[in-house]
Amino acid sequence: MSEWDDLFRQETPPVKAASQNQSFDKDAWVQKKQELRQWTYETIDATSVAVAQTSEQFQQYLDVQSRFGRYSVSNALLIMAQRPEATRIADFEGWQAMGFRIRRKETGFYILEPGEEYKREDGSTAVSYNPKKMFDVAQVIGEKPELAPSPDERTRIKALTHRAPVPIQMGDALPEGMNALYQPDVRQIVIRRGLSAGDIFRSLAQELAHAELDQGKSDYSRSDHHFQASSVAYMLSKKFGMETADFRFNRAVERLKGLEPQQIRTELSVIRDTAYTMTSRMYHLLGQLRQQQPSRTNTAR
Secondary structure, three states: OOOOHHHHOOOOOOOOOOHHHHOOOHHHHHHHHHHHHHHHHHHHHHHHHHHOOOHHHHHHHHHHHHHOOOOOHHHHHHHHHHOOOOOOEEOHHHHHHOOOEEOOOOOOEEEEEEEEEEEOOOOOEEEEEEEEEEEEHHHEEOOOOOOOOOOOHHHHHHHHHOOOOOOEEEEOOOOOOOOEEEEOOOOEEEEEOOOOHHHHHHHHHHHHHHHHHOOOOOOOOHHHHHHHHHHHHHHHHHHOOOOOOOOOOHHHHHHHOOOOHHHHHHHHHHHHHHHHHHHHHHHHHHHHHHHHHHHHHHHHO
16 A cells, blocks of 8 residues: 555544434524524614615615515615615415425525514613525526416506595696696695596606695695605506606605614604505405406306
8 A cells, every 4th residue: 555545545524422412402492592692673774775875776675665565664774785686575384385396406595574572671672584595486496377467557546536535526727748636734645636547657756745744734845755755656557557756765865874783774664554454455446357357257157
């Protein structure tokens, strides 16, 4: 045997003496989980600040939140930071249950899910949040179901006005350049005659957002809530396939820049919650219309 043969000898890894040495290291697992949780919190804060820096960043956040309306602001910020192009997400088990497999070498991303309740030092109850690894639909293998066709423009407008919080009336006395106006003193919306479907949807979405934001107080200020109402209108227009090129978000940046991360998320939560309320009403009507379609087909036969 050559004196160099030992360089190529396969070393047998040492066998651990007892099975307990291979047991689950709970302390290491807890430490890793805490580090990951801390990373998510830091990422949420950093992305909150980033959203308030430019109108482009703010618009990108609205794009993500419009696709994930049921998710919290914090989770929308996490998605934006890690996979802003995501459209439909689930965890490994969720995709598996739907018959999909994660593509090889795909890297997941994290959101936060509620964990157990715990007591704070002051005696109040709080909920812990744990990181959860998710994957986007673009990362899975399997036959994707066809998306339901988008409703026509008339149906989208009907859905937008479904169970509106205030009456909507046609009018001819609106100021030049204004297509619709929420009037807090009489709690109604006036909309100009003769508008295109896109202008109707965008204008009504913004004024309905004002109506949602107005809590019935006599001192409601349109200027204070303009950026929120405009953001809601953008999210609904984006979600339901209406043109969004005319939206501008300079006011939003002016309003948010310089705030602490938690203050920024408070403002974003107002936008998210208002959009979610309006979207839920729209889906209520759209769901009813979908249920009626088969019966109409059967009747025609």
